Amino acid sequence: MTCPHASTTTVAWAFGEFEGSAAEGEAHTLHVASCEECNEALEALEVVEVQVAPLAGALAVEEPTKPLVVGVPVRANPSGTALGGRLWAGLVVAAAVLLGMARRAGRRTAGRAAALGAGGGPRCAVSLPGGGSPECPGARPRP
Amino acid sequence: MDRLDLADDLCERIVPLQGELLGFMRRRRPHEAEELAQEVWLRVSSASTPSEPRAFRAYVFTVARRLLIDRHRRSRTIGSLVALDGGRAADVAPSNSDPHGQAVAAEVLAVVERCLASMKADVAQVFRWRATTDLSFKDIAVRQGCSLNMALGRQHQAARHIARALDEAGHARRKP
Numbered sequence: 001m002t003c004p005h006a007s008t009t010t011v012a013w014a015f016g017e018f019e020g021s022a023a024e025g026e027a028h029t030l031h032v033a034s035c036e037e038c039n040e041a042l043e044a045l046e047v048v049e050v051q052v053a054p055l056a057g058a059l060a061v062e063e064p065t066k067p068l069v070v071g072v073p074v075r076a077n078p079s080g081t082a083l084g085g086r087l088w089a090g091l092v093v094a095a096a097v098l099l100g101m102a103r104r105a106g107r108r109t110a111g112r113a114a115a116l117g118a119g120g121g122p123r124c125a126v127s128l129p130g131g132g133s134p135e136c137p138g139a140r141p142r143p
Numbered sequence: 144m145d146r147l148d149l150a151d152d153l154c155e156r157i158v159p160l161q162g163e164l165l166g167f168m169r170r171r172r173p174h175e176a177e178e179l180a181q182e183v184w185l186r187v188s189s190a191s192t193p194s195e196p197r198a199f200r201a202y203v204f205t206v207a208r209r210l211l212i213d214r215h216r217r218s219r220t221i222g223s224l225v226a227l228d229g230g231r232a233a234d235v236a237p238s239n240s241d242p243h244g245q246a247v248a249a250e251v252l253a254v255v256e257r258c259l260a261s262m263k264a265d266v267a268q269v270f271r272w273r274a275t276t277d278l279s280f281k282d283i284a285v286r287q288g289c290s291l292n293m294a295l296g297r298q299h300q301a302a303r304h305i306a307r308a309l310d311e312a313g314h315a316r317r318k319p
Binding site: 011048055058 | 193208212
């Protein structure tokens with residue numbers, strides 16, 4: 001195919017979907033009449049339309065899908081976020097909560113480490129006669 | 144050339160093609176052949192046509208083919224709207240009293256379905272949507288998420304493929 005119209009403009013023109021002026025449509029009619037490829041394209045369209053149009057009702061129908069979602073512009077706020085700042089607020093709150101939890105966990109760990117360092121730790125109220133550790137009833141001294 | 148001379152000139156060019164155009168229309172839409180042929184001449188006479196006889200003939204049949212496509216599409220819509228009133232529906236599909244017509248229709252349908260099954264899904268989809276719905280090529284392009292030219296190209300591809308298959312099966316009337 002060397003004529004770019006044969007598979008585009010000529011198809012639209014043949015089905016009455018040509019988007020030019022009447023004069024342009026007329027000019028395209030002259031083009032199709034003189035262009036071998038456009039003429040062949042028109043012939044094929046006509047043959048198929050004449051043969052298939054009466055049987056269109058018997059053709060297996062494929063339900064048209066819904067149009068693809070087209071991007072909708074969202075009103076931007078001064079901070080430039082698409083969610084009106086809510087995203088940032090959410091992130092700040094989440095970060096604060098995580099930070100708080102981390103701090104609390106850090107404090108608890110530090111306290112335990114300090115207690116262990118001073119020889120403390122949880123002590124057992126019962127001292128075992130079999131040489132058990134005084135810190136925990138089940139613990140045995142390591143060899 | 145004044146207007147009268149122009150009309151005479153056009154008449155001289157039309158006369159040799161009249162029989163051929165009428166035959167062309169009769170083979171395609173026998174019930175409306177005269178009306179369609181007149182419509183072609185009307186369109187030709189109101190346009191600036193090529194003066195060279197061969198180019199003029201090509202122009203006339205280009206107008207005729209386009210008119211046929213338009214008429215078939217319209218009658219399909221009307222046929223589906225008034226299919227039960229016994230009016231134009233009779234022109235649209237072979238009736239029960241025409242077993243030969245029904246057999247030919249079944250054969251054509253089988254050829255078309257076979258062709259569509261062998262095509263790429265997107266190409267066959269454009270053809271089916273055009274044949275069974277009122278979607279424009281623009282609508283189809285939006286639904287398929289492609290450009291308008293791509294949708295038009297797919298219709299072109301499908302039509303060529305089916306026309307060739309119909310030709311091979313002896314169901315196409317390509318030449319005027």
